[in-house]
Amino acid sequence: MYILRALLEGADGVFVGGCHPGDCHYIDGNYKARRRIVLLENILGTLGLEKERVWLRWISASEGQKFADTMKEMTESIRTLGPNPIAKHWNL
Amino acid sequence: MTQKVLKVKDNDVLGSTNEFLRHLLSSGKIQALLVPQSIPSKKVVYPVLIADPKKLHADIIAPVLPVATATVVSKITKVQPPSKPIGVVLRSCQIRALIELVKLNQASLTNIVLIGVDCPGTFPINTYAGFPEKKTPTHFIIDAITKKTNDAEQYLRSACKVCKDPIPTNADIILGFYGTDIEKEIIVEAHSEIGKDLLKDLPLEDEKEGNAREKAVKEIREEKDKKRAMFLKEKEGIKGIEKVAEFFDKCVNCHNCRQACPICYCKECLFDSSVFDAEAYKFIRRAENKGLFKMPSDALLFQLGRMNHMILSCVECGLCEQACPNTIPLMEVFIPAAENAQKEFEYHPGKDKTEKVPMIVYREDEFLEVGEK
Ligand code: SF4
Ligand code: SF4
Numbered sequence: 001m002y003i004l005r006a007l008l009e010g011a012d013g014v015f016v017g018g019c020h021p022g023d024c025h026y027i028d029g030n031y032k033a034r035r036r037i038v039l040l041e042n043i044l045g046t047l048g049l050e051k052e053r054v055w056l057r058w059i060s061a062s063e064g065q066k067f068a069d070t071m072k073e074m075t076e077s078i079r080t081l082g083p084n085p086i087a088k089h090w091n092l
Numbered sequence: 093m094t095q096k097v098l099k100v101k102d103n104d105v106l107g108s109t110n111e112f113l114r115h116l117l118s119s120g121k122i123q124a125l126l127v128p129q130s131i132p133s134k135k136v137v138y139p140v141l142i143a144d145p146k147k148l149h150a151d152i153i154a155p156v157l158p159v160a161t162a163t164v165v166s167k168i169t170k171v172q173p174p175s176k177p178i179g180v181v182l183r184s185c186q187i188r189a190l191i192e193l194v195k196l197n198q199a200s201l202t203n204i205v206l207i208g209v210d211c212p213g214t215f216p217i218n219t220y221a222g223f224p225e226k227k228t229p230t231h232f233i234i235d236a237i238t239k240k241t242n243d244a245e246q247y248l249r250s251a252c253k254v255c256k257d258p259i260p261t262n263a264d265i266i267l268g269f270y271g272t273d274i275e276k277e278i279i280v281e282a283h284s285e286i287g288k289d290l291l292k293d294l295p296l297e298d299e300k301e302g303n304a305r306e307k308a309v310k311e312i313r314e315e316k317d318k319k320r321a322m323f324l325k326e327k328e329g330i331k332g333i334e335k336v337a338e339f340f341d342k343c344v345n346c347h348n349c350r351q352a353c354p355i356c357y358c359k360e361c362l363f364d365s366s367v368f369d370a371e372a373y374k375f376i377r378r379a380e381n382k383g384l385f386k387m388p389s390d391a392l393l394f395q396l397g398r399m400n401h402m403i404l405s406c407v408e409c410g411l412c413e414q415a416c417p418n419t420i421p422l423m424e425v426f427i428p429a430a431e432n433a434q435k436e437f438e439y440h441p442g443k444d445k446t447e448k449v450p451m452i453v454y455r456e457d458e459f460l461e462v463g464e465k
Contacts, residue, residue, distance in 0.1 A: 001362065001393075001397055001400075004393055004397060004400070005393055008390075008392060008393050008396075009378070009381060010381065010382060021463075022456070028454065031454035032451070034454070034458075034459050034462050034463060035437075035450060035454055035459070036400075037462060038436060038459050038462055039400060039403075039404070039437075039451070042432055042433045042436045043396065043399055043400060043403065043429055045432065046428050046432045046433075047330070047331060047332075047396075047425070047429070048330075048331025048335070049332070049333060049336065056463045057463055057464075058464070085332075085333050086333050087382065088382075089333060089382075090382045090383065090386060091385075091386040092337055092340075092386070092390070092391065092392040092393070
C-alpha cells in the first residue's frame with residue numbers, strides 16, 4: 001500500500017529493506033514480505049507500470065557499507081530509468 | 093462418482109428440476125435448500141432459502157447472478173454452521189468463491205451440501221430484468237444449451253463469455269445440462285458419500301451407456317479456454333500509466349465493485365477507513381507536490397490496492413464489473429492480472445479447500461533471486 005502510494009504520488013523509486021531471510025526478528029516476516037513484493041511486481045508488470053522502481057534488498061543492521069553501496073546502485077539505476085512518468089498524472 | 097439421469101416430463105425442464113429439488117427437501121435428510129428463485133415481479137432471480145418444499149419454485153437455469161451466492165452462504169454459515177445439512181445450489185464460479193471464503197475463515201462447509209449446476213452463462217442484471225426477446229431469458233438460454241440458437245452469446249456478461257470453467261468442481265451433487273438433451277433428461281452426478289446417500293432414494297434412473305457427458309464437458313471447457321486465451325491476448329494492450337489511467341478514468345471511487353466481490357470480505361476495508369482522512373494542509377501539500385490533484389483522489393490507489401489484496405483468490409465471476417455504476421469493463425484488467433499472479437504462485441482459487449492462500453504461507457527456498465543481487 002505504502003509502496004503503491006509513493007509510486008502514484010510520483011516517487012522515482014521505492015526501497016524496501018529487510019534482514020536476510022532466516023534472520024528476521026519477527027521470525028518469518030521477510031519470507032512473507034518477499035511473497036508480497038513478488039505479487040506487487042507481478043501486478044505492476046501486468047499493467048506495464050515500471051516495477052524496476054521498486055527495490056527489495058536484504059541488509060542487516062550491521063551492514064552499513066552494504067546499505068551505502070546499495071543506495072548508490074539504486075540511485076544510478078533509477079537515474080537511467082529517468083523520472084517517474086506517473087508524476088505528471090494528477091488525475092489518478 | 094455415480095451418474096444417474098433425471099427424466100424430464102413434457103419438455104418442462106424447470107418443472108422436473110423442481111420436482112427433484114422438492115423430493116430432496118422432503119427426504120428429511122436436509123433441513124433447507126438455498127436455490128435461485130424468481131421474486132414475484134419475475135425481474136430478478138435471487139438466492140432464496142427454502143424450508144417448505146411446497147414453496148419451492150426454483151429456476152436453476154435463469155441466466156442471472158444478482159449477488160455473489162458465495163457471500164450469501166458465508167452469511168448463513170459464518171457465525172455458526174447449521175446443525176443439520178443445508179443444500180446450496182451454486183454455479184461453478186460461486187463454488188470457487190465459496191471455497192476461497194472457507195480458506196479465509198469466512199464460511200464453513202460443515203453441513204453444507206454443494207449442489208453444482210452446469211453454467212450456460214449469465215446476462216447483466218438489467219438485461220435480464222428487461223429482456224428484449226419474446227422468450228423468457230431461461231427459455232432463451234435453454235435453446236442455447238440445446239444448440240437451437242447461438243444468440244445468447246450476445247447477451248452474456250463479459251466474464252461469462254470467457255469463463256474459466258463453467259462446469260462445477262468440488263460439488264457433492266452436480267446437475268449436468270451438457271452431454272444430454274435437457275428437454276428429455278438431465279444428468280445427476282454424486283461426487284461424495286453424502287451426495288450418493290442423498291440421491292439413493294430419489295426417483296432417478298440409471299445412466300445409459302456412453303460417454304456423451306465426458307465428451308461434451310471436454311468440448312465446452314476447450315471452447316471457453318480458447319475464448320479466454322483470445323481475450324487475454326486482446327487485452328494485452330492496457331499497459332503503461334497513460335492507458336491504465338485512462339482505463340479507470342470513470343472510476344469515482346465508490347467501492348461498489350468491492351462491495352459486490354465475493355472475495356473482498358473485509359468488514360473494515362482500509363479504503364473506507366479513516367486512514368485517508370487528513371488535515372487540510374496535507375491536501376494542500378499533495379496539490380503542491382504535482383501542482384494540482386483531482387478529487388476524490390486515490391481511485392487508482394484503490395484499484396491497485398484492492399488487486400494486491402485479493403487478486404490471487406479472484407474467481408473471475410465479474411460481479412465487480414456488473415456493480416460498477418459507470419460501466420468500467422473491469423474484467424479487461426482483472427482477468428489478465430488474475431491470470432499472471434495466479435500463475436506466478438501456481439495457485440488455483442477454488443480448486444482445493446485444503447490448500448492455503450499464498451499470502452499466509454511461504455517456502456524458504458522460493459524466489460531466491462528476489463532481494464539479492
Ligand atoms: S474481483 Fe471481480 S471477478 Fe474477481 S472475484 Fe471479485 S467480483 Fe469476481
Ligand atoms: S464500482 Fe466502478 S466507479 Fe465504483 S469504485 Fe469500483 S470501478 Fe470505481
